[in-house]
Amino acid sequence: MAIKGGGFSRKSGAGSEIPTSSLADIAFLLLIFFMVTTVFRKEKKRTIEWVEARATEKIDEKRKNILHIWIERDGVVYINDVRTPFEDISEIVRPIYADNRELVVAIRGDRDVPYSQINTITEELQEAGAVRVTFATRIEQRAGRARR
Amino acid sequence: MAIMKRKQKVSDEIPTASLADIAFLLLIFFLTTTVFNEEKGLPIVLPEQSEEQEVSPKNLIFFIIQPDGRVIVRRGESEQEQTVSYNQVEGILRAELAQNPNLIAAIQTDPRAAYRHMVNVLDEVKSAGAERISLQELEN
Numbered sequence: 001m002a003i004k005g006g007g008f009s010r011k012s013g014a015g016s017e018i019p020t021s022s023l024a025d026i027a028f029l030l031l032i033f034f035m036v037t038t039v040f041r042k043e044k045k046r047t048i049e050w051v052e053a054r055a056t057e058k059i060d061e062k063r064k065n066i067l068h069i070w071i072e073r074d075g076v077v078y079i080n081d082v083r084t085p086f087e088d089i090s091e092i093v094r095p096i097y098a099d100n101r102e103l104v105v106a107i108r109g110d111r112d113v114p115y116s117q118i119n120t121i122t123e124e125l126q127e128a129g130a131v132r133v134t135f136a137t138r139i140e141q142r143a144g145r146a147r148r
Numbered sequence: 149m150a151i152m153k154r155k156q157k158v159s160d161e162i163p164t165a166s167l168a169d170i171a172f173l174l175l176i177f178f179l180t181t182t183v184f185n186e187e188k189g190l191p192i193v194l195p196e197q198s199e200e201q202e203v204s205p206k207n208l209i210f211f212i213i214q215p216d217g218r219v220i221v222r223r224g225e226s227e228q229e230q231t232v233s234y235n236q237v238e239g240i241l242r243a244e245l246a247q248n249p250n251l252i253a254a255i256q257t258d259p260r261a262a263y264r265h266m267v268n269v270l271d272e273v274k275s276a277g278a279e280r281i282s283l284q285e286l287e288n
Contacts, residue, residue: 020168027171034178051264053271059187066187071263106187109263115213116259118266119285126197134189135267 039063044081046070048110052140059134065102067093068136071109075117086117089124097130108136190270192281207250211237211273212286213257217265234265237272245276252280259285 048070059066069089070078077084079092097103105125109118125133195201208224219237221230223244232240245251253273257266266283273281 021164023168024164024171027168027175031171031175031178034175038182051267053190053267053274055190055271055274056188057191059189059191061187063187104187104191106189111262111264111267113263114259115257115261115263115266116285118263119257119259119283122194122283126194129197131194131196132191133194134187134191135270136187136189137267137271139188140271 042081043068046072046078046108048072048108049112050138051109051111051135053135053137054140056137056139059104059106061102061104065100065104067096067103067105067130069105069107069121071107071113071117071121073110073112075113077121086120086124089121090127093125093128093130097128103130104132104134105130106134106136190267190274192270192283194283203252207248208252208254209241209244210254210256211269213255213261213265213269215258215260215262217261217268219269234268234272237269238276241273241276241278245278250280251278252282253278254282254284256284256286 067079072078077086077089079089082092084092093105107118107121122133125131205224210220210222210224212220212222213234214220217234219232219234221232221237221240222228241251241253253276255266255269255273257269270281270283
């Protein structure tokens with residue numbers, strides 16, 4: 001029995017175009033996925049003048065493991081947007097550290113804050129047991145060295 | 149009759165061919181404009197509260213930070229003091245570490261000194277490659 005068209009008709013029946021009708025769906029799905037999974041930081045930005053350091057390292061830690069302690073120029077301390085007196089820091093940090101043993105405390109102090117206040121904070125953190133600390137800094141550019 | 153024919157030429161479908169382009173454009177826009185603020189800083193592990201170590205004075209080098217930002221360098225054993233500016237600290241410590249890798253850099257900061265002076269010295273100490281660092285407040 002002769003095959004119609006010598007068997008070529010089946011091949012030419014396949015579409016030569018890439019099916020692009022579902023591409024929009026894929027792209028929107030990706031878009032929506034990223035929109036839904038993006039977590040915005042709730043913490044308010046504080047105005048501090050950052051300290052700079054050449055040895056600045058990237059802290060390879062998940063965001064949920066990092067607690068920020070802000071010290072503004074006038075010596076006001078904020079933890080999670082709450083104004084905190086120095087003597088209460090350990091009481092506030094202790095339960096956070098108890099929940100999350102991998103906690104890293106990032107001290108974000110203004111460059112002109114007297115060291116006594118920083119020392120008080122580190123002592124409070126020691127009291128709370130949270131001993132992994134970073135002094136948050138900005139990377140110092142070589143050209144900026146003369147400024148300090 | 150001619151009017152009827154023209155109306156029928158208009159497609160009744162929404163043109164979806166460019167929808168993918170629009171969606172990808174949005175996707176790429178958001179991908180490129182997203183800024184991850186990563187945490188940067190100088191990490192240090194504080195000693196536990198009860199933790200106290202006996203350290204031989206010959207393994208110590210003190211960097212005493214004055215309120216004006218000058219640094220007094222004192223080797224643990226000797227009473228000799230040397231006043232330097234902070235950007236000399238790295239060189240001094242590097243030379244000392246080459247002789248004694250177990251050296252502990254003790255940064256003692258005057259309580260009145262600005263935080264940036266302490267970070268400057270800590271930066272130098274870290275740059276010099278010191279592993280053992282101690283932070284203290286200078287007692288008057």
